Amino acid sequence: MPNNQKNIDKSKLSLLKKVMDILIPQVDNLPSAGLLVTDEKILDLLNKYDKYSSSFNKFINALRLDPYCRASGGFKSLNYESKENVLKELQHNIPDIFENILELIYLVYYSNNKVLDRINWKRKTLQPKGWELEKFNPEVLDTIKLRKPFWKEV
Amino acid sequence: MITQHDKTDILIIGAGASGAAVMWDLSNAGFNVVCLEQGSRIQADKYPVNHPNWEELALNEWNYNPNVRKNNDDYPINTDNTDINPLMFNAVGGSTIHWTAHIPRLHPSDFKVKTLDGVADDWPITYWDLEPFYDKNDQMMGVSGIHGDPANPKRLPKQMPPLPLGEEGKLIAKAFDRLGWHWWPADANVNSVEYRGRKACNMCGPLNYGCPRQAKASTDVTYIPDAIKNGAELRVKARVSKIETNSKGKATGALYFDKDGKEHFQPANGIVLAMNGVGTPRILLNSQSNAHPNGLSNSSGQVGKNLMFHVFASVEGVFDNLKETYKGPTVNILISQEFYETDTTRGFDRGYILIMNRGTPGPVHLSKSIDWGKNHHSEFEKNFGKRLGIGVCGEDLPEESNCVELDPILKDSNGIPSPKIIYKISKESRKLLEHGLKNAEIILREAGANKIIKLPFSKHQGWHLMGTARMGENPKTSVVNKNCQSHDIENLFIVDASVFVTGGAVNPTPTIQAIALKTSDYIIKSRKDLKS
Numbered sequence: 278m279p280n281n282q283k284n285i286d287k288s289k290l291s292l293l294k295k296v297m298d299i300l301i302p303q304v305d306n307l308p309s310a311g312l313l314v315t316d317e318k319i320l321d322l323l324n325k326y327d328k329y330s331s332s333f334n335k336f337i338n339a340l341r342l343d344p345y346c347r348a349s350g351g352f353k354s355l356n357y358e359s360k361e362n363v364l365k366e367l368q369h370n371i372p373d374i375f376e377n378i379l380e381l382i383y384l385v386y387y388s389n390n391k392v393l394d395r396i397n398w399k400r401k402t403l404q405p406k407g408w409e410l411e412k413f414n415p416e417v418l419d420t421i422k423l424r425k426p427f428w429k430e431v
Numbered sequence: 432m433i434t435q436h437d438k439t440d441i442l443i444i445g446a447g448a449s450g451a452a453v454m455w456d457l458s459n460a461g462f463n464v465v466c467l468e469q470g471s472r473i474q475a476d477k478y479p480v481n482h483p484n485w486e487e488l489a490l491n492e493w494n495y496n497p498n499v500r501k502n503n504d505d506y507p508i509n510t511d512n513t514d515i516n517p518l519m520f521n522a523v524g525g526s527t528i529h530w531t532a533h534i535p536r537l538h539p540s541d542f543k544v545k546t547l548d549g550v551a552d553d554w555p556i557t558y559w560d561l562e563p564f565y566d567k568n569d570q571m572m573g574v575s576g577i578h579g580d581p582a583n584p585k586r587l588p589k590q591m592p593p594l595p596l597g598e599e600g601k602l603i604a605k606a607f608d609r610l611g612w613h614w615w616p617a618d619a620n621v622n623s624v625e626y627r628g629r630k631a632c633n634m635c636g637p638l639n640y641g642c643p644r645q646a647k648a649s650t651d652v653t654y655i656p657d658a659i660k661n662g663a664e665l666r667v668k669a670r671v672s673k674i675e676t677n678s679k680g681k682a683t684g685a686l687y688f689d690k691d692g693k694e695h696f697q698p699a700n701g702i703v704l705a706m707n708g709v710g711t712p713r714i715l716l717n718s719q720s721n722a723h724p725n726g727l728s729n730s731s732g733q734v735g736k737n738l739m740f741h742v743f744a745s746v747e748g749v750f751d752n753l754k755e756t757y758k759g760p761t762v763n764i765l766i767s768q769e770f771y772e773t774d775t776t777r778g779f780d781r782g783y784i785l786i787m788n789r790g791t792p793g794p795v796h797l798s799k800s801i802d803w804g805k806n807h808h809s810e811f812e813k814n815f816g817k818r819l820g821i822g823v824c825g826e827d828l829p830e831e832s833n834c835v836e837l838d839p840i841l842k843d844s845n846g847i848p849s850p851k852i853i854y855k856i857s858k859e860s861r862k863l864l865e866h867g868l869k870n871a872e873i874i875l876r877e878a879g880a881n882k883i884i885k886l887p888f889s890k891h892q893g894w895h896l897m898g899t900a901r902m903g904e905n906p907k908t909s910v911v912n913k914n915c916q917s918h919d920i921e922n923l924f925i926v927d928a929s930v931f932v933t934g935g936a937v938n939p940t941p942t943i944q945a946i947a948l949k950t951s952d953y954i955i956k957s958r959k960d961l962k963s
Contacts, residue, residue: 417604422579
């Protein structure tokens with residue numbers, strides 16, 4: 278159920294975008310997710326759904342409290358491999374929260390027109406066009422039709 | 432101040448699969464009918480598939496899980512102690528808004544599991560008792576399919592030809608043929624041609640989030656419009672808190688809240704409960720009184736007990752030669768009942784069906800099941816439009832310890848106590864799933880899958896809510912008799928899947944609707960005293 282506008286901490290949003298860069302890296306001529314998507318789209322989903330905003334806050338807090346991140350000057354200071362390892366550990370330790378964050382990020386990324394063009398996704402809206410309804414060809418039943426009834430009589 | 436309404440002949444609570452069928456049948460026979468539905472009437476333009484952000488809507492406002500969805504029409508459910516989350520939709524049409532409209536029937540053997548296999552209990556009715564009502568329901572809902580399935584008793588010709596299998600369906604069908612295993616095109620309440628003024632399917636894909644073309648038969652577009660033409664009254668956003676009884680032990684009507692939180696009382700000669708295996712025991716338990724200290728219709732102590740889901744898991748395969756497996760209904764393609772009946776050599780009782788699905792319907796749904804990070808894009812390319820799945824839907828036998836209770840703390844927005852689910856998957860069910868998943872993998876490999884993905888077991892699969900007010904001949908061990916009439920309250924009937932004695936291994940909706948029509952037939956023929 279969509280909710281009212283929430284106060285989203287800009288520094289937390291900036292950190293999430295660094296995480297997005299690791300989760301969905303650059304491909305072809307598209308930059309990584311954090312560089313590609315707008316704050317507006319992320320904020321839109323965070324404002325609409327408690328599920329994402331509450332996971333967002335918990336996830337960023339867990340990231341900030343991660344001992345390896347703290348000892349190394351924060352997530353942003355880590356090299357690529359270390360960032361990946363920290364995220365894998367969070368996925369293991371807080372799976373439900375991590376899943377919601379992934380869902381949020383995929384929703385944002387795969388609503389970007391450049392991304393949809395790249396994956397050749399032609400039906401951004403499924404209706405009213407849909408796809409072609411072919412006719413059923415009964416020839417496919419030729420083998421199974423030979424089988425005798427085998428339901429159990431009682 | 433409680434608003435008192437005029438007395439009606441029959442009060443139906445719930446406008447989903449079963450309530451709508453009873454509403455139509457009784458109003459057709461001249462009964463005055465009022466139906467109370469806690470949800471709203473959904474306008475077709477609201478369905479996710481009309482919108483570019485349909486995956487966002489599907490995962491949130493249209494999520495199957497009311498605890499995730501949290502719409503105003505939903506009530507919260509305590510799911511801390513269950514292996515499977517109950518899924519449902521609260522609206523006019525109920526969960527038929529969300530269903531995949533796959534309509535296999537129970538088998539004759541499903542009604543005799545105690546006699547045949549020594550497990551659970553036999554039903555007090557047979558397949559043949561229900562058959563005419565299955566057929567009557569098919570006429571109203573419309574079936575796309577083809578007769579001649581060797582796994583089931585003969586049936587009347589279907590109303591429409593089957594939906595196409597597509598290249599991907601043919602691939603899987605041929606694999607079944609080579610293995611010598613049964614398969615058949617799925618019977619579907621989805622139009623393959625125009626039927627009763629509703630359009631044919633246009634293969635958009637995720638039919639399980641509402642169909643704006645009305646090609647899928649949800650009861651808001653089948654039974655309910657005809658019931659309203661007959662003069663039945665449907666009141667939406669009407670949440671029932673309690674059924675009242677009198678000193679003679681009869682139900683007198685129901686108390687409910689309207690959308691503004693105001694309380695009403697609707698008196699009736701007879702009451703039909705038509706919610707689901709969670710909603711119905713919730714109302715019965717909430718209707719406790721001095722005369723009924725354990726809840727209404729609960730002298731047996733069986734209300735809320737024996738909760739059954741079907742156990743479900745699936746395996747997916749990646750097929751390099753396929754490109755667009757997101758075209759067409761996500762499920763409802765073909766079904767195998769090769770492993771339906773008990774075979775004691777397998778190490779478990781009863782059986783399962785195998786159901787083909789078209790894998791992931793959109794980019795976000797796919798991404799959730801592949802790697803993030805360096806491999807994300809390459810995995811996406813290898814999988815998108817190339818996945819097919821085989822789902823295993825297995826019988827889940829009743830156990831008293833699996834139940835719906837009232838939560839002592841959790842309440843809905845009207846202050847009505849919420850249900851708490853206590854459920855553990857049995858060892859038998861786990862063995863059954865394991866067996867089914869191995870066979871699902873065999874089919875996908877035979878069909879040419881170059882990669883197999885075993886999807887992790889998910890809690891998010893409680894589509895079918897059954898058994899919590901079961902039918903039986905003995906009032907000490909069951910809640911309703913073979914006419915779905917309460918043993919304790921002679922003018923109270925229950926017509927949803929709560930009354931199932933066992934669940935078989937097939938989707939329950941056509942059986943729910945057949946039971947509902949059988950019950951209304953009984954009321955029409957034998958309970959003229961309920962008609963003013």
